[in-house]
Amino acid sequence: MENEVIIGLEVHVQLNKLNSKLFCSCSTDYHDDDPNTHTCPVCLGLPGTLPMINKKAVEYAIRVALALGCVVQEETLFYRKNYYYPDLPKAFQITQYDYPLGLGGHMLIKGEDGERVVRINRVHMEEDPGRLVHAGTIDRAKYTMVDYNRCGMALLEVVTEPDLRSPKEARAFLDKLRSILDYLDVFDGDLEGAMRVDSNLSLVGGDRAEVKNISGHKGVEKALNYEITRQKNVRRRGMKVVQETRHYDELRGVTVSIRTKEEAHDYRYFPEPDLVPMRIADWVPRVQEELPELPDAKRDRFRTQYGITDDHAKSLTSEIKVANFYERVAGKAPPKLAAVWIADVLKGELNYRDLSIENFHEDQMVEILKMLELEAITEKGAVEVVRQILDEGGSPAEIVKARGLGKAEDDAVRVAVRAAVAECGPAVEDYRGGNEKAINFIVGQVMKKTRGRADPGEANRLVREAIEEL
Amino acid sequence: MLRELKEEIASGSAEEVISALLERVKRSRLNAYNVLAEESALARARKFDESPWDGRMAGIPIAIKDSISTRGIETTCSSWILRGYIPPYDAHVIERLKAEGVIILGKTNMDEFCMGTSTETSCFGPTRNPWDTERVPGGSSGGSAAAVAAGEAPCALGSDTGGSIRCPASFCGIVGMKPTYGLVSRYGLISYANSLEQIGPLASTVEDAALMLDVIAGHDPRDSTSAKTEGGYLDGLEDGVRGMVCGVPKEYLGEGLDSSVERSVWDAISVLEDLGASWREVSLPHTRYALAAYYIIAMSEASSNLARFDGLRYGLRIGTDKDWHTTFSEIRAAGFGPEVKRRILLGTYALSAGYYGRYYLKALKVRTLIKEDFLRAFQDVDVLVTPTMPFPAFRIGERIQDPLSLYMADVFTVPINLAGVPAISLPCGFAGGLPVGLQIVGDHFAEKTVFRVSRAYEDATPHHAARPQEVI
Ligand SMILES: [Zn+2]
Numbered sequence: 001m002e003n004e005v006i007i008g009l010e011v012h013v014q015l016n017k018l019n020s021k022l023f024c025s026c027s028t029d030y031h032d033d034d035p036n037t038h039t040c041p042v043c044l045g046l047p048g049t050l051p052m053i054n055k056k057a058v059e060y061a062i063r064v065a066l067a068l069g070c071v072v073q074e075e076t077l078f079y080r081k082n083y084y085y086p087d088l089p090k091a092f093q094i095t096q097y098d099y100p101l102g103l104g105g106h107m108l109i110k111g112e113d114g115e116r117v118v119r120i121n122r123v124h125m126e127e128d129p130g131r132l133v134h135a136g137t138i139d140r141a142k143y144t145m146v147d148y149n150r151c152g153m154a155l156l157e158v159v160t161e162p163d164l165r166s167p168k169e170a171r172a173f174l175d176k177l178r179s180i181l182d183y184l185d186v187f188d189g190d191l192e193g194a195m196r197v198d199s200n201l202s203l204v205g206g207d208r209a210e211v212k213n214i215s216g217h218k219g220v221e222k223a224l225n226y227e228i229t230r231q232k233n234v235r236r237r238g239m240k241v242v243q244e245t246r247h248y249d250e251l252r253g254v255t256v257s258i259r260t261k262e263e264a265h266d267y268r269y270f271p272e273p274d275l276v277p278m279r280i281a282d283w284v285p286r287v288q289e290e291l292p293e294l295p296d297a298k299r300d301r302f303r304t305q306y307g308i309t310d311d312h313a314k315s316l317t318s319e320i321k322v323a324n325f326y327e328r329v330a331g332k333a334p335p336k337l338a339a340v341w342i343a344d345v346l347k348g349e350l351n352y353r354d355l356s357i358e359n360f361h362e363d364q365m366v367e368i369l370k371m372l373e374l375e376a377i378t379e380k381g382a383v384e385v386v387r388q389i390l391d392e393g394g395s396p397a398e399i400v401k402a403r404g405l406g407k408a409e410d411d412a413v414r415v416a417v418r419a420a421v422a423e424c425g426p427a428v429e430d431y432r433g434g435n436e437k438a439i440n441f442i443v444g445q446v447m448k449k450t451r452g453r454a455d456p457g458e459a460n461r462l463v464r465e466a467i468e469e470l
Numbered sequence: 471m472l473r474e475l476k477e478e479i480a481s482g483s484a485e486e487v488i489s490a491l492l493e494r495v496k497r498s499r500l501n502a503y504n505v506l507a508e509e510s511a512l513a514r515a516r517k518f519d520e521s522p523w524d525g526r527m528a529g530i531p532i533a534i535k536d537s538i539s540t541r542g543i544e545t546t547c548s549s550w551i552l553r554g555y556i557p558p559y560d561a562h563v564i565e566r567l568k569a570e571g572v573i574i575l576g577k578t579n580m581d582e583f584c585m586g587t588s589t590e591t592s593c594f595g596p597t598r599n600p601w602d603t604e605r606v607p608g609g610s611s612g613g614s615a616a617a618v619a620a621g622e623a624p625c626a627l628g629s630d631t632g633g634s635i636r637c638p639a640s641f642c643g644i645v646g647m648k649p650t651y652g653l654v655s656r657y658g659l660i661s662y663a664n665s666l667e668q669i670g671p672l673a674s675t676v677e678d679a680a681l682m683l684d685v686i687a688g689h690d691p692r693d694s695t696s697a698k699t700e701g702g703y704l705d706g707l708e709d710g711v712r713g714m715v716c717g718v719p720k721e722y723l724g725e726g727l728d729s730s731v732e733r734s735v736w737d738a739i740s741v742l743e744d745l746g747a748s749w750r751e752v753s754l755p756h757t758r759y760a761l762a763a764y765y766i767i768a769m770s771e772a773s774s775n776l777a778r779f780d781g782l783r784y785g786l787r788i789g790t791d792k793d794w795h796t797t798f799s800e801i802r803a804a805g806f807g808p809e810v811k812r813r814i815l816l817g818t819y820a821l822s823a824g825y826y827g828r829y830y831l832k833a834l835k836v837r838t839l840i841k842e843d844f845l846r847a848f849q850d851v852d853v854l855v856t857p858t859m860p861f862p863a864f865r866i867g868e869r870i871q872d873p874l875s876l877y878m879a880d881v882f883t884v885p886i887n888l889a890g891v892p893a894i895s896l897p898c899g900f901a902g903g904l905p906v907g908l909q910i911v912g913d914h915f916a917e918k919t920v921f922r923v924s925r926a927y928e929d930a931t932p933h934h935a936a937r938p939q940e941v942i
Pocket of ligand 1: 021024025026038039040041042043044152
């Protein structure tokens with residue numbers, strides 16, 4: 001109990017599925033392009049420019065706020081957060097600060113001991129700064145370059161109450177958040193910088209440290225585990241954990257104290273005079289109505305509608321594309337079998353190859369499941385088919401045929417071959433004596449037994465094999 | 471005037487008109503211009519002469535205050551820190567003017583970043599008043615007003631944050647109009663105090679100002695504070711003032727007001743009476759808090775707006791590059807003049823944690839009270855009639871060392887910006903050979919009423935026709 005951990009998260013989510021930035025019409029599709037090619041006078045903060053709000057971004061933010069159970073404010077209000085930094089061309093960031101769009105939501109996650117309710121303090125909008133590229137490491141760089149492609153991208157900040165009790169729960173929260181954002185179609189989590197996390201962490205009875213610069217959901221467990229160990233060690237040495245901001249160094253896997261002097265910022269917030277409040281209360285009912293079925297609801301429905309296990313339902317609903325894929329397959333093939341093969345096999349094979357579900361067609365899965373159902377193929381064979389489709393393409397039927405993976409046919413031919421070899425002792429002897437043509441007689445027998453279904457070339461090969469095995 | 475000039479250019483030669491203007495500017499010692507766009511203006515004039523284009527201001531030369539972004543023409547706000555900055559885009563008002571066919575002559579001098587009442591804080595040195603070159607032209611749009619008064623431009627754009635169009639119009643004896651907040655898009659206007667400022671016309675006559683406003687006003691989605699309005703400011707211009715009620719705010723007449731200015735204003739009220747209007751005294755009780763509220767709001771916003779000038783992407787770059795904090799600090803120390811630094815410091819202080827509520831929030835509350843004063847007054851009267859400035863143009867150097875006395879000069883103009891209502895300054899006589907300005911204030915979006923009263927007054931008086939001698 002003494003070392004119980006208290007964690008709160010501040011998650012920055014880039015609304016990177018928007019077509020344009022938060023306050024200008026620059027495209028958001030910059031990830032593969034040269035630096036500073038997606039900029040304009042507005043996002044470069046040139047003198048005289050004014051922000052023009054992207055209404056779609058506000059709608060996306062409302063979607064997220066509603067999905068997290070927040071109350072949405074009646075109007076938008078923005079503030080200026082003033083500070084000097086080269087990645088911030090206006091020398092202030094436009095942010096919702098203390099008038100967040102969404103307030104007071106919650107999320108259910110699988111906790112350390114059962115279900116955990118994580119309260120959401122707020123969801124607010126702000127603009128992303130540019131990106132600094134150091135020539136070398138941050139402390140030794142001779143110079144630093146700035147890329148403003150990212151500058152002005154719409155960000156959502158999701159802030160939780162300190163309700164998480166372990167790094168694993170923090171990870172579970174972020175996974176669930178990603179899943180919800182994916183369902184809402186507002187976010188591509190695979191793009192660089194799509195999700196950035198700051199975390200408050202303390203041991204019960206101690207002061208908290210803020211850990212900044214955790215990139216994405218994967219780093220969070222490592223960063224927080226390090227921080228717990230550090231705080232426990234401080235205590236063990238009889239010292240007190242001080243309240244401070246620490247920077248997570250991903251390469252070294254450690255958190256480093258940022259001197260408090262540098263952090264003594266006064267951001268001089270004041271309402272952004274160039275953005276008049278926009279009334280959004282009237283939008284909320286429509287956005288609410290258009291909200292898709294969310295992961296929890298879908299998971300419950302999958303369980304009852306398709307009679308699949310909770311684990312399968314959870315696995316199939318974490319990504320909307322996988323869930324949709326499953327539903328299409330389950331409409332044409334046995335749902336339970338489909339759940340096993342998609343959740344346990346296909347997802348693993350995709351993950352191994354870093355591929356998405358779009359690399360597999362539902363009809364291919366249906367075909368494989370049909371063969372399994374008819375016992376025309378072994379499970380091992382089916383896995384081979386899945387792998388070959390992902391690696392080389394092709395249809396299941398062709399692959400089964402080309403690789404001789406068909407269970408029923410294969411067995412029938414092999415049975416016939418074995419029988420024919422046993423029955424045709426003299427011909428076998430002749431063959432062994434060097435008479436190549438004797439083999440044709442035996443193959444003829446195989447064809448007769450299989451009523452012509454066997455492939456003559458394949459039968460020829462199998463007969464030779466069978467004779468050698470004698 | 472612009473109507474006649476347009477016909478003259480259409481039937482004659484734009485090139486001749488432009489060349490004559492450029493020559494006049496070059497031999498002048500008023501220092502009204504920061505940059506002359508000589509080549510592009512002449513090229514455009516020749517093009518016009520070859521194949522004239524249509525447009526409500528086709529072929530008309532215009533001067534632009536240096537706070538308004540002009541694509542391809544250096545725009546500095548009269549500050550070292552923006553030397554060499556050439557905007558890659560046109561302000562909304564420039565797009566509008568170009569679409570109606572104007573030819574841009576150049577960029578006019580101003581107080582650095584609009585911070586002043588005299589055009590003395592410019593990094594290019596002060597502009598001189600064409601009526602007396604030892605005196606200031608007013609500010610901050612002093613270059614635009616001096617150019618129009620001295621015949622160095624037939625018309626000009628200015629911007630008005632706390633009187634920056636009306637003050638120099640008053641000191642130079644021309645017409646200057648600050649529109650209702652939101653009427654003209656601010657896109658491209660380099661911000662000093664966003665919530666207060668508007669772009670507006672400086673011209674020789676009320677009709678010219680109305681035409682120009684008609685061209686530049688209108689909704690622009692790039693400015694979220696921009697309103698959807700109908701325009702048509704030339705309609706009903708000559709309908710007169712019969713039956714109208716003019717309010718005379720008692721707080722604007724009396725102590726601190728130059729006696730000859732006061733007399734000119736009462737004369738003007740008598741003229742309006744003779745034309746069929748009546749007048750009554752009104753009260754704007756929160757006037758005495760206006761200056762304090764104005765300067766807190768303006769300086770606070772300025773401290774944030776001007777933070778972007780760090781020399782990293784454009785403008786002044788000095789010395790050897792050191793680390794980020796040292797480099798931008800050195801550039802800002804060298805690039806800003808003392809008045810700009812003073813206002814940035816005061817604004818930064820007013821927004822600081824612990825002071826925000828005491829200063830900025832309180833100023834916003836005062837602003838609401840002042841706005842309510844005006845709304846209340848306009849329930850009973852059609853327009854308010856006041857002096858524009860408490861005194862005529864003062865001497866260069868007379869007040870620049872005493873910022874507070876300079877701030878006090880804005881006492882009749884800043885409440886108008888706080889309330890967001892429209893106001894015009896008209897020539898209404900002379901005091902010791904120096905022009906005096908009459909301020910006519912309207913209700914929100916009542917520009918038409920303001921123009922109508924102004925035109926009636928102008929028709930009945932000779933003041934607008936008076937012109938200074940050429941200063942060489
Ligand atoms: Zn942009």
